[in-house]
Amino acid sequence: MQQTPDELRHIEALLDFYAGSGVDCFLGDEPADWFELTRQQAEQRHKAHPPASQPVSRLQAGTPMPQAGVLAGGYQAPPSGAPMAGGQGTASGQSAVLPDREVIAAARDMASSAASLDELRACLEAFEGCNLKLTAKKLVFADGNPSAKLMFVGEAPGRDEDLQGKPFVGRSGQLLDRMLEAIGLDRSAAYIANVVPWRPPGNRTPTPQETEICKPFIKRQVELVNPDVLVFLGAASAKTLLGVQDGIRKMRGRWMTYPVGGRDVAAIATYHPAYLLRSPLEKRLSWRDFLAIRQKLQTGAER
Ligand code: URA
Secondary structure (H helix, E strand, O other): OOOOOHHHHHHHHHHHHHHHOOOOOOOOOOOOOOHHHHHHHHHHHHHHHOOOOOOOOOOOOOOOOOOOOHHHHHEEEEOOOOOHHOOOOOOOOOOOOOHHHHHHHHHHHHHHHHOOHHHHHHHHOOOOOOOHHHHHOOOOOOOOOOOOOEEEEEOOOOHHHHHHHHHOOOHHHEEEEEEHHHHOHHHEEEEEEEOOOOOOHHHOOOOOOHHHHHHHHHHHHHHOOOOOOOEEOOHEEEEEEEEOOOOHHHHOOOEEEEEEEEEEEEEEEOHHHHHHHHHHHHHHHHEEEHHHHHHHHHHHOOO
């Protein structure tokens, strides 16, 4: 049915209103029981490919990832246009992927095959195994200096980062810049990345599955940068990469180590700048952490 110009204007105004209210993805009209659908799909897959005859797919860098909907191992995604796992949908009607072991295995293989940061970025551009890519505007790979001794790892990009394709460029990024400046550094002396390189819709926390899928890429990114000092911005990145369970209050300010290619890299967690924006009194503890980081860069961390 053809819409009249008036109807089109109304639809446009309504969409504008939704966008202005922070809506950035569409859900289906009917609720879907993804637990049940996933179970049925796993059952069908199991019937079609009994485990012994279904080796885990090994993808190489440069090998195009199967499109969402036709994953390695014959996995079928939800019907086209349906909401994604985790309740997200795509405005484009593109069907989504559900994370499973094959996707994580593919992520590991792709990440480990990258011999340089450029190759790793290309792998992520080609990777279709993470739902977040469908709603994000841009891949947020990294900013700063790939040869820096200092590397920061955050959790996931927000709106500004998604628009610019660079990590920590919004308000929390500006605070991070000021904190760097306070110890005599700027982005040319640091490399900055996130555990998850695509913005979760509405800035929600990445799900454990999304984090697991993206983990091999950030691990490889740390290996390729090979910093002397690794700083986790907030508990989430420290928990993901170090496997620790402590909260940030307990963890921050303590030197730990992170293994990179047989070397123990000095690692520390500090408050996330977004938390500091909400709790400015805690800046004094962050200041201590940044002084310790400067000290470590000057004296303690040797290759
Ligand atoms: N928060 C993060 O963890 N990363 C960003 O890039 C921006 C905000």
